[in-house]
Amino acid sequence: MKALLASALTLAASVAAADTVTLTEPMAAASLRTGQVDMVVYFTEGDAAKTVVAxxxxxxxxxxxxxxxxxxxxxxxxRFGLPGQHxxxxxxARTGDVVEIGGTLTATELAMN
Known part of the structure; x- marks a missing residue:
């Protein structure tokens, strides 16, 4: 039982720490955590485009x-940043039937005179 619980916690930790998720099926959600933001994403089919909801x-x-x-x-x-999340x-990104979402921590640089 302890081994099963440890495996589940390890798997949960690796999923939560993921910085890229790949979606291949409509309505199949995935989650990622970047910095102090937790995000759940999925897509739906359209005529020529896929609608991605995050x-x-x-x-x-x-x-x-x-x-x-x-x-x-x-x-x-x-590629973009979220309001208030420096x-x-x-x-x-979409290629064919695959939608890929990535979160990246970036360095913040200040302009100085």
Whole structure:
């Protein structure tokens, strides 16, 4: 029993620490954690595009979920930061039937005179 629990905790920790998730089936959700943001993502089928839905919460506001909705055609890719979340960025890309979402911690640089 202890070995099973340890394996489950190890698997949960590795999933929670993932910085990239790959979606291959509509409505099959995945989660990732980057910095102080937890995000759950899935996509739905459209005529020429897949609609990607990302719901996220921050450590500072765990009871205030926010939602992003993107439409990705084959070959589309974008990278951006979330409001109020310095030092991290997210990428969303689609190739064929595969949607990949990544979270990256970035260095914050300040311009100085």
């Amino acid at each position: 719901t996220y919460v921050t450590d500072a506001e765990p009871a205030a979920p926010k939602r992003l909705i993107l439409s990705l055609a084959d070959g589309d890719a974008t 030092g991290q960025s997210y990428s969303f």
